[in-house]
Amino acid sequence: MARDVQITFDCADPAALSAFWAEALDYRLQDSPPGFASWDQALDAMGVPPERRNDRSAVVDPEGAGPRLFFQRVPEGKAAKNRVHLDVRAAPGLAGDARMAALEAAAERLVALGATRLERHEPAPPLGGGHLVLADPEGNEFCLD
Structure with missing residues (x-):
């Protein structure tokens, strides 16, 4: 179940x-x-x-x-890197330049809402499609992939 x-x-x-x-x-x-x-x-x-x-x-x-x-x-602030994070699927089915462009567009929208851009990981075939790491307004890391 x-x-x-x-x-x-x-x-x-x-x-x-x-x-x-x-x-x-x-x-x-x-x-x-x-x-x-x-x-x-x-x-x-x-x-x-x-x-x-x-x-x-x-x-x-x-x-x-x-x-x-x-x-x-909670009374305490965030002190270290998240042990668990969300992966937001912002470019399903896309690869290469099209994928990264879709991720960049999604990141731009989220940064305007208060997110912080942290890292860009370029595609590394065959398994790595590329992704972006951001933080929400309170510093919780998440990925756009």
């Missing part, structure tokens, strides 16, 4: 980081619970004070195929 998977990010600003990843992956912010017109309405009903409303956030795949991404506020 396949299991549902959620990917959790520890971060300083859940709302901002979830907005970045929603744009990066064509996801959307998770809807408020049934019976509530907004998250503010739901959080009011739950008694969550305004200063705690950015403690968590989540984004979901609108098609329901990809994993939910959950963002939780």
